[in-house]
Amino acid sequence: MKRRLICAVLLTMGCVSVFAQQKLKVGLGNESKAFEPLVAAIYKEIGLEPEFVILPSERSLRSVDTGDIDADLGRVVGAVAAYPNAMETTESILEIQLLAVVKKGFQPEKLSLAQLKNYKLGHMRGTKMAEGVVKSLAVEATLANTMQSLFQMVAGDRFDIALTTSTAPVSAFPEFAGSLTTLPQPLLTTRVVHIMNKKWADYIPKFDAAVKKMRADGRLAKLLAAR
Numbered sequence: 001m002k003r004r005l006i007c008a009v010l011l012t013m014g015c016v017s018v019f020a021q022q023k024l025k026v027g028l029g030n031e032s033k034a035f036e037p038l039v040a041a042i043y044k045e046i047g048l049e050p051e052f053v054i055l056p057s058e059r060s061l062r063s064v065d066t067g068d069i070d071a072d073l074g075r076v077v078g079a080v081a082a083y084p085n086a087m088e089t090t091e092s093i094l095e096i097q098l099l100a101v102v103k104k105g106f107q108p109e110k111l112s113l114a115q116l117k118n119y120k121l122g123h124m125r126g127t128k129m130a131e132g133v134v135k136s137l138a139v140e141a142t143l144a145n146t147m148q149s150l151f152q153m154v155a156g157d158r159f160d161i162a163l164t165t166s167t168a169p170v171s172a173f174p175e176f177a178g179s180l181t182t183l184p185q186p187l188l189t190t191r192v193v194h195i196m197n198k199k200w201a202d203y204i205p206k207f208d209a210a211v212k213k214m215r216a217d218g219r220l221a222k223l224l225a226a227r
Contacts (some may be wrong), residue, residue: 024070024200026050027060031147031168032073034227038093039073039194041223045210046203056145057126061086064197072195074167079128085198091211092191094224097166098129100183101154110185111161113137120159124150129190130163148173155179163187 026039036052043050053060053069063069065083072086074093080086100111113133122142123130134141142159144150147168154162155176162180164170170180194207214220 021049022047023049023051024196025053026071026073027053027055027063027069028073029057029060029168030054031172035073035094035167038220038223038227041219042093042194042207042210042214045214046206048203057124059126061126061195064195067197067199070197070200074192075195076129076132076190077193080195086195087198087201087204088193088195089204089207089211090193091208091215092193093211093220094192095189096129096192097186098133098188098190099164099166099169100187101151101162101164101170101180102160102183103155103157103179104181106160106181106183109183111183111187113187116161116163116187119161121161121163122150122153122159123163124168127163127165129165129188133163133188151176151180167192 024043028036036050040050050071052073055063055069060069060072061075061079061083064072065085067085075088076096077088077092080088100116116133117137117139120142121134121139122144123134124147125143125145130141141163142153144153147164150162150164151170151173153159166186170176170182196204196207211220
């Protein structure tokens with residue numbers, strides 16, 4: 001009887017251990033690697049372990065929808081509208097800004113969203129924030145597959161303005177320090193939420209609760225500052 005009880009306890013402990021260490025594949029782009037510790041800390045709070053997978057932006061979101069991966073590190077609110085099997089958290093993990101990167105000497109130094117219509121634009125493929133702005137202006141934009149190629153094209157006069165986000169600033173590419181600059185006024189600011197396949201729907205309220213807790217005790221701000 002005692003032996004059976006011990007076995008039952010060990011079996012229960014093993015199940016808890018497996019549950020606590022469930023691994024989820026989380027897609028992200030190279031430009032977002034600085035946010036890995038932030039998401040890893042939130043996952044730890046809810047008993048999950050992220051396995052980060054580098055994917056092109058559009059492919060990552062599509063892979064969450066198909067179930068090839070479990071989650072996407074972060075997207076602007078509403079990015080999953082066209083993906084029925086993807087769900088977004090309610091709590092945002094950070095705010096993100098849409099920025100205008102231009103060649104040094106560009107005038108004017110401030111632009112509104114409406115004024116973008118007067119210029120040739122470019123952005124990285126799959127950048128939903130930029131895609132939404134381009135669509136709303138009813139203009140076309142040149143697409144780049146990587147941030148480096150995006151900045152190379154604006155530096156080479158392929159277009160006038162590269163639309164990028166504050167998670168992928170041109171300052172992260174020192175080779176462009178002498179030729180490119182970011183206009184000081186953000187074009188747009190919005191919230192970034194975490195994306196999960198609907199099979200993990202039960203964890204979304206837990207994720208939201210963890211973010212609230214970490215925001216309240218200051219850990220979220222420290223993780224963001226450390227990136």
